[in-house]
Each structure stands twice: as C-alpha cells, then as structure tokens.
Amino acid sequence: xxxxxxxxxxxxxxxxxxxxxxxxxxxxxxxxxxxxxxxxxxxxxxxxxxxxxxxxxxxxxxxxxxxxxxxxxxxxxxxxxxxxxxxxxxxxxxxxxxxxxxxxxxxxxxxxxxxxxxxxxxxxxxxxxxxxxxxxxxxxxxxxxxxxxxxxxxxxxxxxxxxxxxxxxxxxxxxxxxxxxxxxxxxxxxxxxxxxxxxxxxxxxxxxxxxxxxxxxxxxxxxxxxxxxxxxxxxxxxxxxxxxxxxxxxxxxxxxxxxxxxxxxxxxxxx
Amino acid sequence: xxxxxxxxxxxxxxxxxxxxxxxxxxxxxxxxxxxxxxxxxxxxxxxxxxxxxxxxxxxxxxxxxxxxxxxxxxxxxxxxxxxxxxxxxxxxxxxxxxxxxxxxxxxxxxxxxxxxxxxxxxxxxxxxxxxxxxxxxxxxxxxxxxxxxxxxxxxxxxxxxxxxxxxxxxxxxxxxxxxxxxxxxxxxxxxxxxxxxxxxxxxxxxxxxxxxxxxxxxxxxxxxxxxxxxxxxxxxxxxxxxxxxxxxxxxxxxxxxxxxxxxxxxxxxxx
Numbered sequence: 001x002x003x004x005x006x007x008x009x010x011x012x013x014x015x016x017x018x019x020x021x022x023x024x025x026x027x028x029x030x031x032x033x034x035x036x037x038x039x040x041x042x043x044x045x046x047x048x049x050x051x052x053x054x055x056x057x058x059x060x061x062x063x064x065x066x067x068x069x070x071x072x073x074x075x076x077x078x079x080x081x082x083x084x085x086x087x088x089x090x091x092x093x094x095x096x097x098x099x100x101x102x103x104x105x106x107x108x109x110x111x112x113x114x115x116x117x118x119x120x121x122x123x124x125x126x127x128x129x130x131x132x133x134x135x136x137x138x139x140x141x142x143x144x145x146x147x148x149x150x151x152x153x154x155x156x157x158x159x160x161x162x163x164x165x166x167x168x169x170x171x172x173x174x175x176x177x178x179x180x181x182x183x184x185x186x187x188x189x190x191x192x193x194x195x196x197x198x199x200x201x202x203x204x205x206x207x208x209x210x211x212x213x214x215x216x217x218x219x220x221x222x223x224x225x226x227x228x229x230x231x232x233x234x235x236x237x238x239x240x241x242x243x244x245x246x247x248x249x250x251x252x253x254x255x256x257x258x259x260x261x262x263x264x265x266x267x268x269x270x271x
Numbered sequence: 272x273x274x275x276x277x278x279x280x281x282x283x284x285x286x287x288x289x290x291x292x293x294x295x296x297x298x299x300x301x302x303x304x305x306x307x308x309x310x311x312x313x314x315x316x317x318x319x320x321x322x323x324x325x326x327x328x329x330x331x332x333x334x335x336x337x338x339x340x341x342x343x344x345x346x347x348x349x350x351x352x353x354x355x356x357x358x359x360x361x362x363x364x365x366x367x368x369x370x371x372x373x374x375x376x377x378x379x380x381x382x383x384x385x386x387x388x389x390x391x392x393x394x395x396x397x398x399x400x401x402x403x404x405x406x407x408x409x410x411x412x413x414x415x416x417x418x419x420x421x422x423x424x425x426x427x428x429x430x431x432x433x434x435x436x437x438x439x440x441x442x443x444x445x446x447x448x449x450x451x452x453x454x455x456x457x458x459x460x461x462x463x464x465x466x467x468x469x470x471x472x473x474x475x476x477x478x479x480x481x482x483x484x485x486x487x488x489x490x491x492x493x494x495x496x497x498x499x500x501x502x503x504x505x506x507x508x509x510x511x512x513x514x515x516x517x518x519x520x521x522x523x524x525x526x527x528x529x530x531x532x533x534x535x536x537x538x539x540x541x542x
C-alpha cells in the first residue's frame with residue numbers, strides 16, 4: 001500500500017506549488033500529478049461543472065492505483081471535495097480545510113481575509129470551516145482573478161501587480177484582519193508583493209504548506225506512509241495533462257524546480 | 272432556407288462583439304449563439320484541443336438546423352477553420368480571413384501588426400492569408416494574453432490597461448507598421464486605449480466588423496439571406512452555454528446591449 005503513488009490534481013500548473021510542498025515534506029512518496037490544461041481555469045466556472053471535471057480526474061487517477069488524492073486546486077477543494085469524498089473510496093485531502101485551520105489558529109483579532117477565485121469565494125466553504133473551529137471568526141473575502149493571469153504572464157515583481165494588489169487588498173481596509181489566506185495556488189508566487197501591500201501586521205497563510213502537513217498526518221494515522229528511500233526517476237513523479245504538454249512544461253518551470261520533460265497527454269473526457 | 276438561423280460560436284462571451292456586428296448588418300436574420308464557458312479560454316490551448324471542441328460545437332449547432340456557421344472566436348478561426356470546412360457540409364465564415372483581407376487592403380507600408388492569443392499567433396494562419404493577397408506583406412505578431420483578463424475584469428479605461436498596452440505594443444517599435452489587426456474578440460472593447468498607445472498613424476482593423484460584411488456577401492451570393500422582417504423575440508436570438516448561464520449573462524452585458532435572460536445550458540461533451 002505504502003508504495004502506491006499519491007494522486008495530486010489541479011486545473012493546470014498552479015497545483016505544482018502544492019506538489020512542491022508535498023515532495024519537501026514527504027520525499028519518499030511517489031506522485032502522479034494531473035493538470036486539466038484543456039479546461040483550465042476552474043475559478044470562473046460553476047460548482048456543477050467543476051465537480052463533473054474533478055470526478056473525471058479522480059476516476060483517471062484511480063486507474064493509476066493511487067493510494068490517496070490531494071486536491072491541489074482551491075476551487076475544486078472549495079466546491080467539489082464533498083462530492084469526491086462521497087463518490088470514491090479513497091482518502092482525500094483538499095487545500096481549503098488545512099488553510100482554514102491554520103488561519104483560525106493564527107488570528108488574534110478574529111478577523112480573517114481570504115483572497116481567491118470567484119468560485120471559491122462564493123462557495124462559502126471557508127466560513128463553514130472557520131466557524132467550526134471558532135464561531136466568532138469573521139471572514140472577509142475578495143475575488144482576485146487578475147492575479148492568476150499576472151502570475152502566468154510572469155509579472156511577479158512588477159509595478160502592475162503591485163497596483164492590482166493595492167486595489168484588491170483595499171477591500172480589507174478598516175476590517176482589522178490580521179491573517180490573510182492565499183486561497184489560490186498561484187498567489188504564493190507573488191507572496192512578497194501581497195505581504196508588502198497587506199502590511200507587516202498581516203500574517204499570510206499558504207494552504208500548500210498546510211496541506212502537505214495534513215497529508216503527512218493522514219498517511220501516518222493510516223499507516224500508509226512510505227519510509228523507504230525511493231529513486232527519483234520518471235516513475236517517481238509522473239505528470240499527465242489534458243492538453244498538449246508543451247505549454248504545461250513551459251509554465252511549470254515557473255512553479256517547480258523539476259524537469260517535467262515526460263508529461264503525457266490523456267483524454268480526460270473519457271473518464 | 273433563408274428563415275433558418277445562423278450559428279455563431281465562441282469560447283465564451285467575446286464572440287458577442289461579432290454577433291453585435293452581424294445583427295447590425297443583417298437585422299432580419301435569426302441567430303443561435305453558443306459560448307463554451309465550461310472550457311474557455313481557447314487562446315492558450317493546443318490546435319488539437321481547440322479543433323475537437325469546435326467540432327463538438329458545430330455538431331450541436333447542426334441539431335438546431337443552422338444554415339451557416341460564423342466562427343466568432345479568433346483562436347478557433349485560426350486553428351480549426353479548415354477542419355470545420357472539411358468536416359461539415361455547411362458554409363463557414365471565420366474571423367481571420369476577413370480581418371486579414373481588410374488589413375491587406377489598408378496597409379501602405381506593407382507592414383502589419385497582429386495582437387492576438389498565443390494560439391492564434393503561433394498558428395501562422397494570418398501570414399498565410401496576408402501573403403495570398405500580397406506576398407510582400409510582412410506581419411509582426413504579439414500575443415497579448417492579459418488583455419482578455421483585463422477586459423473581463425472591466426478594466427476598460429484604466430491606467431493598468433494602458434501600461435500593459437504600452438508593454439505589448441512596444442513589440443512594434445521600429446517595425447513601420449501602419450495597420451494593426453485586433454485579432455481577439457475582446458480587444459475592440461479597449462480599442463480607444465490601443466489606438467492611443469499605438470498612435471494615430473496606425474489603423475486598427477476590427478475583424479468583427481469585417482466578418483459581418485463577409486457573412487452578408489456570402490448569404491447574398493448563395494441566395495440565403497432573409498429579407499423579411501422578423502419579430503425580435505426569444506426565438507430570434509437564442510443563447511446556449513456549456514456552463515451555468517449566470518456568469519455568461521453577467522459578463523455578456525459588457526459586450527452586448529441585449530438582454531440574455533434566456534441563455535440555456537447544454538452538455539457540449541456529448542456532441
């Protein structure tokens with residue numbers, strides 16, 4: 001069991017930030033990553049559509065005999081996690097719950113900010129988790145769709161990104177937030193800009209980091225962790241995409257210090 | 272025959288700029304519009320994927336008995352038009368050829384600029400058409416992916432859009448272009464900014480306008496034009512989408528001065 005790979009998926013390349021944290025924390029695991037490049041992004045799409053897409057992906061990952069699923073996409077975690085948990089007999093970890101837990105632990109003012117996609121914000125799922133930990137917590141959400149395009153264009157340290165961050169984060173003025181969840185896989189790429197604009201008094205939460213911690217915990221509890229060293233070869237990290245792998249490989253290098261030469265294309269609609 | 276609707280499709284809402292020009296020029300036609308919101312955008316995806324998606328859409332539009340197809344999406348026109356022409360027994364008009372023709376007619380320097388998606392630029396199809404009209408024409412292309420996000424965020428008259436336009440259009444410095452093709456349906460929405468940054472000596476070509484002209488010509492040549500006035504009701508303009516219609520309706524109002532209350536969702540993957 002422990003030798004079987006962990007399945008990680010995202011709408012595209014963003015989930016590689018989660019894979020990076022998983023590899024760092026669980027270096028002896030094998031991973032299969034799927035990026036739904038043909039239908040990306042998910043953040044502007046409806047719950048029903050994102051759920052349908054996510055289920056197809058889990059069915060595909062099952063054919064590769066994964067032992068667990070990490071939903072690295074915030075939008076899919078926000079809107080489709082329950083459907084995946086209910087529909088499949090596999091341990092599933094999303095990025096929303098670990099991020100919410102870390103934010104609930106960190107806040108002192110009880111006021112938490114959330115920057116994410118339209119779909120994640122309107123799902124209301126972050127409030128739900130946060131209020132389970134502490135019913136007095138108040139969440140202020142702000143959809144930041146342009147951040148994704150800016151990161152994918154490589155505008156990382158850029159006055160335009162700073163200006164857009166100023167506009168988005170002005171939503172938190174006067175709200176007394178002391179914690180801000182980066183609720184989209186792309187956002188940690190511009191963490192420095194977000195931190196500068198948000199101010200030093202605001203603690204940023206990176207759900208990728210928290211998700212890796214939760215995954216480790218879950219594997220240990222279930223005795224599914226692989227403790228033997230594995231050779232880092234093509235079979236240890238396998239990458240699949242729903243569109244031509246070219247663009248994936250190109251953008252992936254922004255996110256992951258790994259060569260992704262061997263990404264393979266599959267027809268996800270058939271699953 | 273003439274009473275049958277014209278099928279118009281795009282990856283999302285952008286093609287509504289083409290529909291607007293069609294309605295203006297051919298007010299007595301019925302229209303069926305399909306926006307592939309579940310899989311939008313197309314501009315970052317491969318030729319094979321965009322072709323597969325486009326064929327599914329044409330098969331769907333055929334079930335509504337359309338008399339002709341207008342491919343309102345620049346990317347689909349650039350990479351999939353030939354496959355549609357070859358695969359279906361229907362007159363098909365894309366936006367690339369009319370845009371290229373207008374640009375070839377307009378240029379005096381023989382240097383034409385093209386701003387479009389990654390996929391359109393790398394297809395090489397604009398050069399192909401332009402050089403059919405005049406083999407001496409030189410095309411300079413520049414992919415402008417951020418424009419789409421900026422328009423969809425409503426950043427129409429905005430210093431950030433101006434700054435991004437400055438960066439993108441600096442690709443044409445020293446090239447002596449006198450004509451610039453707005454090779455993406457979203458770009459005419461920021462025409463004023465593009466014109467200001469490009470300078471008065473550059474003539475902007477809007478393929479939506481040219482496509483409506485070509486469609487009229489095609490219908491007249493084939494005696495397929497409807498000349499009887501039609502009542503403008505829900506049946507005259509029908510809208511279909513592949514995702515929940517909500518977001519479509521909301522963004523559509525940026526593009527079209529028409530109420531799109533009746534947009535219907537269909538499962539495009541089944542076609």
